Amino acid sequence: MKYLVCISKVPDTTTKIEFTDNNSKFNESNVQWIINPTDEWYALVRAIELKEANGGTVTVINVGGAENDQVIRKALAIGADNAVRVNADPSDAYFVASQIAAHAKAEGYDLIFTGKETINYNGFVVGGMLAELLDMPYISLAAKLTANGDTYEVTREIEGGEEVLEVSGACVISCQKGMAEQRIPNMRGIMSARTKPLTVVEASAEAPLTEVVSYTSPPARSDVKLVDADNVEELVKLLHEEAKVI
Amino acid sequence: MEATLAKEAKQNIKGGAFLIESSDAASVYTPEQQNEEQKMFQQMAREFVQKEVHPHVIRIDKGDHDLVVDLLNKAGELGILGASLPEEYGGMGVNFNTDSYLSEEIGQSNSFGVAVAAHTGIGTLPILYYGTEEQKQKYLPGLATGQLKAAYCLTEPGSGSDALAAKTKATLSEDGSHYVIEGQKMWITNSGFADIFIVFAQVDGDKFTGFIVPAESENISLGAEEDKLGIKGSSTRQVFFQGVKVPAENLLGEIGKGHKIAFNVLNIGRYKLCAMVTGGSKAVTTNAIKYANEREQFKTAIANFGAIQHKLANMGIRTWISESATYRTSGLINDRIEDLKETGMSGWEAKLVAAEDYAVECAILKVLGSEVLDYCVDENVQVHGGNGFSEEYPAARAFRDARINRIFEGTNEINRLLAVGMLLRKAMKNELDLFTPAKAIQKELTSVPSFGQNGTIGFLASEMKAVETAKKAILLVAGAAAQKFMKDIDKEQEIMMFAADMLIEVFAAESGILRAQRIAADQGEEAAALYADIAKVYLNETLENVHSNGKEAVMAFAEGDEMKFMLMGLKRFTKAEPFNTVAARRRIAKKLVDNNEYCL
Numbered sequence: 001m002k003y004l005v006c007i008s009k010v011p012d013t014t015t016k017i018e019f020t021d022n023n024s025k026f027n028e029s030n031v032q033w034i035i036n037p038t039d040e041w042y043a044l045v046r047a048i049e050l051k052e053a054n055g056g057t058v059t060v061i062n063v064g065g066a067e068n069d070q071v072i073r074k075a076l077a078i079g080a081d082n083a084v085r086v087n088a089d090p091s092d093a094y095f096v097a098s099q100i101a102a103h104a105k106a107e108g109y110d111l112i113f114t115g116k117e118t119i120n121y122n123g124f125v126v127g128g129m130l131a132e133l134l135d136m137p138y139i140s141l142a143a144k145l146t147a148n149g150d151t152y153e154v155t156r157e158i159e160g161g162e163e164v165l166e167v168s169g170a171c172v173i174s175c176q177k178g179m180a181e182q183r184i185p186n187m188r189g190i191m192s193a194r195t196k197p198l199t200v201v202e203a204s205a206e207a208p209l210t211e212v213v214s215y216t217s218p219p220a221r222s223d224v225k226l227v228d229a230d231n232v233e234e235l236v237k238l239l240h241e242e243a244k245v246i
Numbered sequence: 247m248e249a250t251l252a253k254e255a256k257q258n259i260k261g262g263a264f265l266i267e268s269s270d271a272a273s274v275y276t277p278e279q280q281n282e283e284q285k286m287f288q289q290m291a292r293e294f295v296q297k298e299v300h301p302h303v304i305r306i307d308k309g310d311h312d313l314v315v316d317l318l319n320k321a322g323e324l325g326i327l328g329a330s331l332p333e334e335y336g337g338m339g340v341n342f343n344t345d346s347y348l349s350e351e352i353g354q355s356n357s358f359g360v361a362v363a364a365h366t367g368i369g370t371l372p373i374l375y376y377g378t379e380e381q382k383q384k385y386l387p388g389l390a391t392g393q394l395k396a397a398y399c400l401t402e403p404g405s406g407s408d409a410l411a412a413k414t415k416a417t418l419s420e421d422g423s424h425y426v427i428e429g430q431k432m433w434i435t436n437s438g439f440a441d442i443f444i445v446f447a448q449v450d451g452d453k454f455t456g457f458i459v460p461a462e463s464e465n466i467s468l469g470a471e472e473d474k475l476g477i478k479g480s481s482t483r484q485v486f487f488q489g490v491k492v493p494a495e496n497l498l499g500e501i502g503k504g505h506k507i508a509f510n511v512l513n514i515g516r517y518k519l520c521a522m523v524t525g526g527s528k529a530v531t532t533n534a535i536k537y538a539n540e541r542e543q544f545k546t547a548i549a550n551f552g553a554i555q556h557k558l559a560n561m562g563i564r565t566w567i568s569e570s571a572t573y574r575t576s577g578l579i580n581d582r583i584e585d586l587k588e589t590g591m592s593g594w595e596a597k598l599v600a601a602e603d604y605a606v607e608c609a610i611l612k613v614l615g616s617e618v619l620d621y622c623v624d625e626n627v628q629v630h631g632g633n634g635f636s637e638e639y640p641a642a643r644a645f646r647d648a649r650i651n652r653i654f655e656g657t658n659e660i661n662r663l664l665a666v667g668m669l670l671r672k673a674m675k676n677e678l679d680l681f682t683p684a685k686a687i688q689k690e691l692t693s694v695p696s697f698g699q700n701g702t703i704g705f706l707a708s709e710m711k712a713v714e715t716a717k718k719a720i721l722l723v724a725g726a727a728a729q730k731f732m733k734d735i736d737k738e739q740e741i742m743m744f745a746a747d748m749l750i751e752v753f754a755a756e757s758g759i760l761r762a763q764r765i766a767a768d769q770g771e772e773a774a775a776l777y778a779d780i781a782k783v784y785l786n787e788t789l790e791n792v793h794s795n796g797k798e799a800v801m802a803f804a805e806g807d808e809m810k811f812m813l814m815g816l817k818r819f820t821k822a823e824p825f826n827t828v829a830a831r832r833r834i835a836k837k838l839v840d841n842n843e844y845c846l
Binding site for chain 2: 014016070073074077182184185186187188190191193194
């Protein structure tokens, strides 16, 4: 079986978010980068588990510049067999999906995994677009996946319960909590990551469909107003007129 | 040709020689030179500590040793326990510098870090260094993965610092097949769950010798868990050997050479302790910064007050200095190991020799690192105010846990005496010429003093000159004391301690300046500006301390004109350029507070 895991590079969750270029670009200086958590913890680890149980290879793919190699090596350290980096700026979801689709078409994968969403831009459409471009079924928000040959039973979380689906043949799955447990790469894995193949390919000529105009940070929280415990009227008035919650 | 030149250019300073020679910033190792793989190893250890250990700190502290065993197994699976062991014995074979980064992270795991250190250091290294090939094959792979857990039994109720006075006996059976061990050991870390004990006992009454004793041997019993001040999650018990039969092949090293095992593993142990406590200092400083940013009084975060900023800056400064000294030494030992390996020496043997070469620095680091951590945990409690005194906050636990570091691996007093004692012995054996420069200093003092810092152009050049001059103060005091007391200098412990403090301060200050200079050379002076602040503030304190320690020492053994002459010399050799340390500390604190963590 050939498994493909799409990984995205995102800032560490403790990063201070600032913007430059008239609020149209994220300030990347001094940022600690990590693999998008749901891509790493759920998509990648589940693919590795399937490979460990049934054999096969796990390839990770990322769209980005050479500075992304550091997070790609971590995926290799965790247990992916090889990696592909499409050497281009991941300008929007369609562009990223089309680049991955071009590679996946040529290589022919049995299962393609993504995380359920990215923690930087809350992106979650690459998986769906990819499925469309590859003419494959797409199952989003998968919390469990068991394989029986090339038939998969996939459990999705839905409002108030679970939904169990069955799918046969190649498909794209977006993964969330429950799918697998985070794996800390061991030292042997880190050492072997150095020698695992990381292929860099140039981007195919697709143009992004969207363009970021600007970002806005959430407004700073206003000061807390303390209301005297006896003054219920004042509290009701503030909740009604200022907070507008009642 | 280029390679030869580069190799020749990197002539590292010998152990202890920093006192009489200057170092070049271009050859000093700093954490800024960490490579990508080392970064990944460190990140791995950090994730392990943050995700597997930190959530259970309270359970561990309450004595859940099963959990400690589980976590040791996990650390073994990740490769942490066998990181520095050779690959042929199931280890990862990483180099000395890489191991330092791992130690730093494990040092942030309170009691659990002590279990790891005891297992990988004093528990495992005696077998690696002194075991026979069979012993290594038998035990090291299990120790590397954590399948076997080790404890080290040296201390006894009547012999702590005076380890060789141990009373535990080992008697060879008549047929020569086994030894019978009788005795009592105490403060044995990991004793509650260890599979093997490294035990020191006297053979034939006075031949101090090491043994590998399986914990499952008959007639071994354990005392109750000690009720300790800190590191409560570490298993610490007495171990009683009441006629324990140990096969003769479990003898470790040679009969009567146990002291070599006991002392040599301590060189590495002292170094590693410093790497670990430096990690601890970073964690504690971060804890203080976060609290200061969150806690509001007088309608503002207390991090906005100068008094608090002063504390946060000092914690950051000392931690950064301790880190600089640690990695400087790590680099020296690492290079020395590689050089020795090139001569055909095995990796582990090279490590043993290299650590012995830099034994003075290892002793200095042990004192420096543990006292920086103690400073940080104390100020962290203070920053927390009343909350620092409550077990609800981690500050109290850190305060208690840190304290042991000044006691184990040789008390800080023993290490101070060792640092100076070893230097003097090197001088007496002509391995290090301290006497020629000491005489030159006496002569210099009778000549007209040079004013100002002439010939000091360059980044932190005048500060480096001040360090070089402060070294003269040490040579002046130690040289005169050695001349006066000759061999009996060992009995003048107070003077030895003053000299040790001067030595430690100067080594630390120099390490900071070298690192800042290296950053300036590699990344530009602007990037190094804050580090220059750190180096200058620390140097300012160093010069004051070198002066006051030197003065007390001189007043203890010199009189009349000789005393006046030396006090004048001390003053001249510790002159500090005026520097606004308050403004510098504010700049350092701002960086820490803005980042909401230790980020230097």
